[in-house]
Amino acid sequence: MSKLGNIGARLYRGEVGYDFIGKRMIWYGVSILITITAIVGLSVRGLNMGIEFSGGAVFTTPKTSVTTEEARHRAESAAGGHQATAQKLGGGALRIQISGLDTKQALPVQEELAKELNVPAKDVNTQLVGPSWGQQIADKAWLGLGIFMVLVVLYLAIAFEWRMALAALIALVHDLTITVGVYALVGFEVTPGTVIGLLTILGYSLYDTVVVFDSLKEASKDITKQSRFTYGEIANRSINGTLVRSINTTVVALLPVAGLLFVGGGVLGAGMLNDISLALFVGLAAGAYSSIFIATPLVADFKGREPQMQALARRVLAKRAASEAKEAGEDGQPATAPADDDSEDAAVVGPRQQPTSRSRGRGGPSGKRR
Template sequence: MSKLGTLGHRLHRGEVSYDFVGKRKIWYGVSILITVVAIVGLVVNGLKLGIEFKGGAVFTTPKAPYSTSQVHDMIAGDTAGHPATIQKLGNGGLRIQVSDISTQTSKEVQGKIAKDLKLAPSKIDAEIVGPSWGKEISKKALQGLIIFLVLVVIYLAIAFEWRMAIAALVALLHDLTITTGVYAIVGFEVTPGTVIGLLTILGYSLYDTVVVFDGLKEATKDITKQNQRTYSELANRSLNGTLVRSINTTVVALLPVAALLFIGGGLLGAGVLNDIALALFVGLTAGAYSSIFIATPIVAELKEREPQMRSLRKRVLAKRKADAVKAKEAVARGEDPEEPSDALPGDDDGEVEDEAAATAGAGVVSPRGQNGTRPRTQPRGGGRGGRGRPSGRRR
């Protein structure tokens, strides 16, 4: 953990930097590949909708000495020709879902299941869900998603700018597509809890993106007043400065979600937790990835198309070329080339240069001598101070 903290400080100070923005085509390719796999899984397998969306019946039994596979074989042929989904509950009971059956048919199925499990019909609780209720849930969920995305775009366009709003929207759609695709591939049932999980992970993803954008906005303020770095370079520096913070936030959020999914749903058999836990786990992971590898590179790419940013890039490249020529000429004269200043206003490098210039006339060694360049000293009485001194031999 101490090493991670040290890395975070070094990233924030710019001592270590990973080129996220410069290698954006690689990240775009990875995201496109994952998204295509998710879409193919969604088209081939489709979403396994729960009875809340399709209608049907849920039968809950008391504690039973049977496994889910045994119950599946015992009730086979007694579910009115519809497949049954069986889950083991924490108290040892069973949750049996049968989709697309009417109220009258559900009573017949309830009696058959009770007989198969050697239970009295009154011991089995039956809950009937109509398909119209599921359609209403789907409609409301879609409306909520659309309203959420519209409000996000408006807020980001006002608080930041429209390019960041577009990048955030692309990142959110990226996370939503991957999460639904994973649901289709894994075959987990889509329930109202899944919808809640999807809306929740969009909020988490947006939070990470806003944190990165806030740092980017601060780093690129008055960017046209300098000629040391381009917008993409400043964006990459800002992203590195908030990298460890984003990772820590995501890891802390993933720990309880992973406990729900792998321990609660996997080891303890609480299958009712799987729907929301899987959505949160996949969505949080995809959200952290998109805020770092997708959102900021898209903003940088859009900003670099502006005339002001193009002009800035030309000035930066021209200055670097001139500095390289000066360094080459200095080497040809046998002098030690001074490193070109790469400091932005307020950086420590600029303060060191000012200090070196201020102490040059006082006979103090320039700090640059500590970095491998040749130290230079100046006479204490140099300059015009010697003109009034009488010449001749000492008395």
């Protein structure tokens, strides 16, 4: 842990770092490939909408020895081919969902299902969900998502600037597309729990992005008054400075969600935990990725098109070229500029160093001759 802390401190001070901005085209390509895969999976397989959205009936049976797979086949047979899902509840009971059933069809299916599972028909509890209610849930979810996006863009545009707001919006769409695509590929049922998970991951995704943006905003103050770093280089230093923090917060958030997904959903067979935990797990991972590899590089690209930033980049490159030429012409003399980045920054904005020749024959800070 101390070693990780030392690495984080060195990243924060800029002593070490990875060139995220310089290799941004690689990350753009990876994100485009993953997004295309998600869209293709969504188009080909589609979403497995739960009865809360499509309408249908939910049958809760008493304790039975029938397995979930057998119950699913028997439920589909009893419902005349309607799609059914089954899951185990506490005490050996079963929860069976059959989509597309109306009120007239539910009672015969209840009786047939009780006969198939060898349980009394009066002990099978039936709940009907109309498609209009599911449509209301979908409409409210879309409305909530739209309001959230608008508020996010307005806040980021006011707190930072519109380029950061646009980059954050693209990152959010990226995270949502990947999460929905994974849902389509895996085939998990989309329930209200899924909607809750999707809305939750938007906040987590924005958290990491705002942390990097805040660091970048502080580091880029009065950037045009210096000629040491370009905007892209300062953005890269901001990513490296917050990298360990982003990794730590993401891992801490993913661990309990992984417990919900693999233990609660996989071992215990809790369907609602599957719905919400898969959305959270995929969304958290995608959000941490997009805040580092997508959002901040996009801001660097947007800002790099500004005339002021382009002029700054030319000054920085010209100064470096002049420095290299001067070092090459000093007949092997070492460079007088200190190697530490922070010292170089101070040399740019602070008082110039006095020539070496003026200090000859002087013994101390007061300048008195020996």
